[in-house]
Amino acid sequence: MRMLKETWFTPSFSTLIHNRTESLAIVGAGALLVGLHLAGLPGWVCPFKSLFGLPCPGCGLTAATGQLLHGQFIASLHTHAFAPIFAVSYLVMAVVLFLPEKQRESAVAWIAKFEQRTGITSLILSAVLIYWVIRLAGLV
Numbered sequence: 722m723r724m725l726k727e728t729w730f731t732p733s734f735s736t737l738i739h740n741r742t743e744s745l746a747i748v749g750a751g752a753l754l755v756g757l758h759l760a761g762l763p764g765w766v767c768p769f770k771s772l773f774g775l776p777c778p779g780c781g782l783t784a785a786t787g788q789l790l791h792g793q794f795i796a797s798l799h800t801h802a803f804a805p806i807f808a809v810s811y812l813v814m815a816v817v818l819f820l821p822e823k824q825r826e827s828a829v830a831w832i833a834k835f836e837q838r839t840g841i842t843s844l845i846l847s848a849v850l851i852y853w854v855i856r857l858a859g860l861v
Contacts, residue, residue, distance in 0.1 A: 729840045730837050730840045730843070732832070732833040732837055732842070733836070733842050733843075734836060734842045735830075735833035735836055736833070737814075738814050738817050738818070738829060738832065739829045741818060744815075744817070744818045745818060747814060748811070748814055751811055754783045755783055755786050758783050758784060758786075759787050759790065776853075777853075778849050778850060778852070778853035779801075779807075779849075781800045781801035782801050784800050784801075785797040785800035785801035785804030786807070786808055788800060789804055789808055802852055802861075803848070803849055803852065813832075817832075
């Protein structure tokens with residue numbers, strides 16, 4: 722039980738944003754995907770869906786984010802209920818990426834402490850997996 726608790730409250734988002742190279746790759750890829758979507762151009766096909774024929778837990782996030790950016794909040798939630806959470810996470814990652822080193826380290830430390838206290842990252846990722854199963858079952 723102790724190991725489960727330690728794992729649940731282990732910071733992962735802060736660990737990810739601590740690495741500027743990884744953050745830049747994610748922010749860049751996200752901007753490219755959403756930009757292509759907003760321009761009406763095709764992005765890359767989901768490898769999970771191509772391999773297994775099923776949508777992945779994140780399928781629809783790009784379209785839902787595009788809807789958010791157009792102010793279509795209800796449509797965005799219908800496309801993918803976690804789009805606002807992922808959009809905020811993306812924004813936090815982008816802001817922290819471009820902070821000066823001292824402020825970036827401070828922000829990463831604060832986020833790590835918040836993750837350790839709340840287990841928020843594990844909670845959100847678990848909720849996304851539950852939502853995915855519900856979507857696969859056709860209940861939403």
